[in-house]
Amino acid sequence: MLLLAAALVALDQLSKAWVVATLPRDGTEIPLALGFGITHTRNGGAAFGMLQDLEIKLGGLTIDGTLLLGLLSAAVSVVLGVYLWRSAKRLPTLLKVTLALVLAGAAGNMLDRLRLGYVVDFVHFKVGSFDFPVFNVADACVVIGALLLFVGSLGGEPRHDARKDVKRAPAPRDHRLDELPEVPPLGAGAQQQGDASTPNT
Numbered sequence: 001m002l003l004l005a006a007a008l009v010a011l012d013q014l015s016k017a018w019v020v021a022t023l024p025r026d027g028t029e030i031p032l033a034l035g036f037g038i039t040h041t042r043n044g045g046a047a048f049g050m051l052q053d054l055e056i057k058l059g060g061l062t063i064d065g066t067l068l069l070g071l072l073s074a075a076v077s078v079v080l081g082v083y084l085w086r087s088a089k090r091l092p093t094l095l096k097v098t099l100a101l102v103l104a105g106a107a108g109n110m111l112d113r114l115r116l117g118y119v120v121d122f123v124h125f126k127v128g129s130f131d132f133p134v135f136n137v138a139d140a141c142v143v144i145g146a147l148l149l150f151v152g153s154l155g156g157e158p159r160h161d162a163r164k165d166v167k168r169a170p171a172p173r174d175h176r177l178d179e180l181p182e183v184p185p186l187g188a189g190a191q192q193q194g195d196a197s198t199p200n201t
Contacts (some may be wrong), residue, residue, distance in 0.1 A: 002085060008141055009107050009111070015122070025042065036125050038123065073113065074114070081103055100145075109136075123135050
């Protein structure tokens with residue numbers, strides 16, 4: 001699943017590079033189907049433009065929100081990457097796909113924040129009066145991963161039948177049977193008597 005995450009990060013970065021090279025940041029939008037369009041915006045906050053003006057002051061030190069979000073994204077990416085690598089064989093497929101999506105989303109936006117100081121957004125969805133915030137491939141990965149995690153949690157854990165783990169023990173052997181004398185086969189005694197009474201010629 002790390003390969004899936006890497007492929008999604010590559011798709012995110014390539015799509016952002018294409019938007020930056022193709023579209024100016026003047027509100028130009030390329031209309032697509034079903035209310036979707038492509039435009040070029042910059043986001044200094046979290047997903048969908050949230051927390052753009054975030055600043056944290058610690059004494060005389062002011063931490064920029066973009067840097068803080070970039071560091072948090074880096075931490076999440078490292079933790080998820082190590083967890084996926086070490087637990088890949090024992091995790092359910094749905095959970096592995098979910099974690100790969102979240103990892104790709106966190107890593108894709110982390111690269112933008114640490115490299116550019118902002119995140120490139122370009123996917124716009126608007127239908128009638130409903131205008132969804134502009135987002136990117138990384139944001140979509142995080143949202144889809146969260147939805148899959150929620151759907152998976154509704155199913156619950158499969159019940160484990162402990163009775164299947166109980167191995168039937170062999171029936172105990174009655175050692176008193178070993179002390180009984182051996183009984184000859186039926187008819188063997190009569191044949192021996194007949195052989196003894198037959199005269200030799």
